[in-house]
Amino acid sequence: TLLQIGRWLADKHPEISSPDQWTRNLAAEFVAAVDQMHKGQYALNKRHYDADTNLSANAKKNILATIKAFFQDMHEWEWIKRRFDPTRSFKVPGHIITAAKTPPRVLSEDVWAKLIWAGLNLTEDDIEPYNLTRDSLTPVHKYPIEMLQALVSIWLFAGLRSDEIRRLRVACIRWQQPQEDDT
Numbered sequence: 719t720l721l722q723i724g725r726w727l728a729d730k731h732p733e734i735s736s737p738d739q740w741t742r743n744l745a746a747e748f749v750a751a752v753d754q755m756h757k758g759q760y761a762l763n764k765r766h767y768d769a770d771t772n773l774s775a776n777a778k779k780n781i782l783a784t785i786k787a788f789f790q791d792m793h794e795w796e797w798i799k800r801r802f803d804p805t806r807s808f809k810v811p812g813h814i815i816t817a818a819k820t821p822p823r824v825l826s827e828d829v830w831a832k833l834i835w836a837g838l839n840l841t842e843d844d845i846e847p848y849n850l851t852r853d854s855l856t857p858v859h860k861y862p863i864e865m866l867q868a869l870v871s872i873w874l875f876a877g878l879r880s881d882e883i884r885r886l887r888v889a890c891i892r893w894q895q896p897q898e899d900d901t
Contacts (some may be wrong), residue, residue, distance in 0.1 A: 719784040725760040726751060737789065738798040745807035752781050753811065775817035782808045837870040
């Protein structure tokens with residue numbers, strides 16, 4: 719990726735020969751150029767270039783993350799003078815972030831029913847062993863089956879995404895008491 723960035727720089731600004739010469743304006747120009755790049759553009763092998771296909775949003779995010787990390791490291795290690803803030807200058811535009819998000823899929827009822835059945839009937843046999851060595855033929859699971867069953871239940875019935883599940887605190891559940899009829 720850094721070589722592709724260097725090829726862009728050599729094509730558009732041959733007078734720039736060192737990272738120390740980058741400015742905030744050049745960084746802004748680069749972000750705009752990444753937004754317009756095509757698949758394989760500035761790649762070493764020109765046969766991968768496709769002028770009809772824009773880079774994917776994730777590819778654009780990766781290029782900007784690479785150049786941001788490069789300049790952050792250069793500044794942190796004091797290899798170049800700090801002329802701009804890489805975090806702000808190489809910020810991914812909002813429309814690229816939006817395009818990179820995977821839209822939720824609507825599952826058909828039969829697929830959803832199969833997922834619920836599989837989740838509620840999860841056993842150790844359904845889980846691939848974490849470590850199966852020649853010394854031991856006994857499968858070793860990284861997590862207890864009870865924890866995995868709890869995670870599956872949370873995923874199925876709470877509608878939480880994996881990052882939201884990871885942020886749950888210990889003992890965050892509240893047990894619901896059965897209500898007695900007043901009759």
